[in-house]
Amino acid sequence: MAAEGFQTARGTRDVLWPESWQMEAMRDLALSWAARFGYTLIETPIVEKSGVFLRLGETTDIVQHERYRFVDAGGEDLTLRPEGTAAVARAFIQHGFAEAPQPVRLCYFGPMFRRERPEAGRYRQHTQFGAELYGSDSPLADAEVILLALGLVDMAGLKQPEARINSIGCQVCRPAYRQALIEFFSQRQDQLCADCQVRLRQNPLRLLDCKVDVALREDAPDVQAFWCDDCRNHITAVIDLIREAGYRIERDRHLVRGLDYYTRTVFEVGHPTLGRQVALFGGGRYDGLTAGLNGPWVPAVGFGMGIERLLSALPAPLPMPVAARVYVAHLPHFEREGYRLARDLRAQGFAADSDLLDRSLKAQLKEAGRRATIAVIVGGREWADGLVTVRDLGRAEQETVERDQLANYLRQKIQEDQA
RNA sequence: GUGGAUGUAGCUCAGUUGGUUAGAGCACCAGGUUGUGGCCCUGGGGGUCGGGGGUUCAAGUCCCCUCAUUCACCCCA
Structure with a gap:
C-alpha cells in the first residue's frame, strides 16, 4: 500500500x-x-x-x-x-x-x-x-x-x-530449592544453552522453562520436595x-x-x-x-x-446486537424531507439515517438493504396526503402509513419482529 | 535480536524464458426498470505492481538496499 x-x-x-x-x-x-x-x-x-x-x-x-x-x-x-x-x-x-x-x-x-x-x-x-x-x-x-x-x-x-x-x-x-537447582545445573553447565548460562547466575528458576534444554529439566529437582x-x-x-x-x-x-x-x-x-x-x-x-x-x-x-x-x-464471535435500523429513502426533490425525517426518528430513539448523495431510489434501496431492516420512502404522490411508505426489507412487503403515526407504527413493527 | 517466505485494485489472487495501453473474481458506481433493494445482463471508475536505486533497447518479472507482513527461533502479561 x-x-x-x-x-x-x-x-x-x-x-x-x-x-x-x-x-x-x-x-x-x-x-x-x-x-x-x-x-x-x-x-x-x-x-x-x-x-x-x-x-x-x-x-x-x-x-x-x-x-x-x-x-x-x-x-x-x-x-x-x-x-x-x-x-x-x-x-x-x-x-x-x-x-x-x-x-x-x-x-x-x-x-x-x-x-x-x-x-x-x-x-x-x-x-x-x-x-x-x-x-x-x-x-x-x-x-x-x-x-x-x-x-x-x-x-x-x-x-x-x-x-x-x-x-x-x-x-x-524457596532458598533451599533455588540452591538445589543451582547445584543441579552447575554440574551440567556444559549442556546449557547460552541464555541458561546467564540464568543460572541471575534467576535459576527460569532454567525450568527454557525451551532449549527441555531434556535436562526432566531430571531437575522438583520444587514439590522442598x-x-x-x-x-x-x-x-x-x-x-x-x-x-x-x-x-x-x-x-x-x-x-x-x-x-x-x-x-x-x-x-x-x-x-x-x-x-x-x-x-x-x-x-x-x-x-x-x-x-x-x-x-x-x-x-x-x-x-x-x-x-x-x-x-473464540469458536464464535460474541453476539452482535441486531438493532433494527431505519433507512429513509427519498423520491426526487425530497432529499431535505428525508433528512428531516431521519433526524426526527433519531430524536425519538430510532437508529435512522438518510441518503446524502441524492441518489436514485433504486440506489438508495440498495444501500438500505445492506445496512437497515426497514426503509421509509418519502416524497411523491403520498407526501401531499401526509403519507409515507414503510418497506420491510426482510420480507419485501410495504404499506403506506400516516406520517404522524410513523413512530408508533415503527415501534410496533420492531417489537413484533423481535418477538 | 537471528533465519526463511511473502508484498500486484478496497478484499482474495493470476500475471508464461524480462517484450505493446497490467488482468480476474468479489466489492463499488451507473444503466437495463423516468417511484422500489437482494437475482440476472451491459457498461464504468479505481493500480506511481510496498518504496528507492541498479542492469537492460525494454523490468510487475533480474540484482542490491529499505520498509512492512508472516513463519520458525528468542521471549512472553
Whole structure:
C-alpha cells in the first residue's frame, strides 16, 4: 500500500468494525463479571515513572529491553506500561488502600505496550484485562482470581482451557530449592544453552522453562520436595477449590513465570487453538510487591489476560446486537424531507439515517438493504396526503402509513419482529 | 535480536524464458426498470505492481538496499 503516506507503526494496528465492537463487548463482559465478585474498575495512566516497573525483576526481558521508555521534554524518565500489576500496586499504595477495609479488589482493562518482534496475535500494543486481590493470603483468594478468569473464558464461549499451576515456594522454602537447582545445573553447565548460562547466575528458576534444554529439566529437582508445610497446604487447597468448581487444572512442575515478583502460586492458562501464542492468561501470588514499591507489605494475588488472544481463540464471535435500523429513502426533490425525517426518528430513539448523495431510489434501496431492516420512502404522490411508505426489507412487503403515526407504527413493527 | 517466505485494485489472487495501453473474481458506481433493494445482463471508475536505486533497447518479472507482513527461533502479561 501507500508507502509514501503514513501507516500504523510497526506492531500496531487499527481495530476496525466489527472487531472493534467485539473488544467493547468483551470489556463489558469482563467488567460486569468481575463486578459480581466485587472488583471495581481502576484506570491507571498508560505512562508511569519508569521506576514503577523496574521492580518487576532485574532478569526480566521486559525490564531489560522490551519497554517503551523515554525521557520527556521535562527530563522525566517515563515508561509505557508493559503490564498492569505494578501500576495497580503503585496506585494501591498512593491511595492508601492498605488502610481501607480488606480485601481490596481491583480490576483493569486497557492497552499495554511491549516492544517485541511482531507475530500473529502478538502486538506491540495489546489489550489486557486483569484483576488484583489485595489483603488476603488465603488460598481462597488465589482460587477466586483463577475462577474469575476461568469463568470469563467460559462465558466468552471458549471451552476446555488448559490450566496449569505450580507453587514456587515462599521465603522460607524457596532458598533451599533455588540452591538445589543451582547445584543441579552447575554440574551440567556444559549442556546449557547460552541464555541458561546467564540464568543460572541471575534467576535459576527460569532454567525450568527454557525451551532449549527441555531434556535436562526432566531430571531437575522438583520444587514439590522442598515446599514447607504452609506452601504445601496452600497449593493443595487452591487446586482443590478450582476442581471443586468444575474446572480441570494440573500441576506443572516446570511452570515458573517470567516476572520475578511472584511467590508461591503461579498459574497459566492456554488453549490448543492458540498454538504458539501460548498463554490466554497468567498470574500468581505476589505478596509484598507493594513493599518493593516503598509501600506497606500486603499479600496479593492476580492475573492478566490477553484480550486479542482470547477473541482470536473464540469458536464464535460474541453476539452482535441486531438493532433494527431505519433507512429513509427519498423520491426526487425530497432529499431535505428525508433528512428531516431521519433526524426526527433519531430524536425519538430510532437508529435512522438518510441518503446524502441524492441518489436514485433504486440506489438508495440498495444501500438500505445492506445496512437497515426497514426503509421509509418519502416524497411523491403520498407526501401531499401526509403519507409515507414503510418497506420491510426482510420480507419485501410495504404499506403506506400516516406520517404522524410513523413512530408508533415503527415501534410496533420492531417489537413484533423481535418477538 | 537471528533465519526463511511473502508484498500486484478496497478484499482474495493470476500475471508464461524480462517484450505493446497490467488482468480476474468479489466489492463499488451507473444503466437495463423516468417511484422500489437482494437475482440476472451491459457498461464504468479505481493500480506511481510496498518504496528507492541498479542492469537492460525494454523490468510487475533480474540484482542490491529499505520498509512492512508472516513463519520458525528468542521471549512472553
